[in-house]
């Protein structure tokens with residue numbers, strides 16, 4: 001067969017090389033069409049861990065058990081080149097200062113476990129703090145410093161609930177904060193990795209990165225804001241696939257960085273057969289998704305640096321409870337929600353609910369004043385009189401209801 005476009009002066013080998021180069025450019029072009037979901041695997045070690053009174057033998061035994069499992073998980077993650085973010089609260093760090101003695105550190109290259117995880121197993125270490133028992137975020141950051149693993153500016157979770165004024169003050173992180181246990185220590189975090197409500201009942205299930213404006217406009221991006229918020233979204237593999245599909249179906253533009261943070265629970269790490277189970281159920285599926293370029297496995301600090309460099313700090317929030325026109329309930333649908341009383345004076349009452357609904361209340365300028373599942377606890381008597389919008393979402397379908405508050 002005659003090759004029509006075969007250049008006369010080019011040797012066949014060169015031409016084949018050219019074909020190979022073309023093929024790779026083409027393949028790379030195809031690959032870059034997939035936009036990866038930024039995924040962070042993290043673990044919180046809570047302030048009750050290790051169990052027991054610090055200094056006792058029981059506490060030491062508990063510490064050493066947790067230590068061995070964290071090492072196991074760290075090296076398993078590292079064997080997959082999967083990034084892991086470990087975020088301990090104060091008690092584990094005090095225990096480390098106490099129990100990482102010459103004998104203990106023999107198994108970790110002469111380093112305390114945190115230093116070993118960070119330096120030898122490529123684990124990211126960030127502070128986590130419930131700001132209880134007198135330890136605030138700065139105290140936890142200071143303890144990380146003391147163990148030689150400080151430097152992170154990640155605020156590893158915080159309690160925030162727009163419906164509870166005592167938990168609304170996330171903006172305290174805008175300025176450097178002094179420690180309470182260690183009043184000479186000072187620290188400022190700037191990456192919020194997820195906001196939880198008390199007992200996680202109202203957690204915002206959003207994906208994306210933005211700079212919250214103020215405590216009343218948490219989901220509004222302020223380009224001048226000095227705190228970055230990383231949407232946690234939902235904690236399972238099917239939710240990762242849901243986000244991947246948003247790019248695939250072009251429901252979300254590739255210029256929007258979608259994010260998900262997946263908590264590897266300490267109880268699953270400490271469970272019998274814990275590490276092999278985590279490997280099979282989390283690490284292997286994540287590894288496959290990464291091989292398809294459908295996810296990036298990273299830590300919060302690198303996520304924000306990619307957001308700035310690769311996404312030009314383009315703020316966006318994907319919130320599945322905000323409906324598109326195609327998923328509104330029809331006005332004659334069988335799930336016809338109604339308010340039992342309108343106008344509303346204090347509490348909203350709805351004709352029926354099955355407990356799966358997600359509610360949002362917006363004022364007349366469409367600013368969200370509350371969102372969550374437990375609408376029966378929202379007392380509107382504190383809000384100004386006027387027109388409001390209630391949006392009820394269930395199974396990705398929403399119904400908006402206007403009401404008047406008097």
Ligand SMILES: [Zn+2]
Nearest residue numbers: 044046128130
């Ligand atoms: Zn916690």
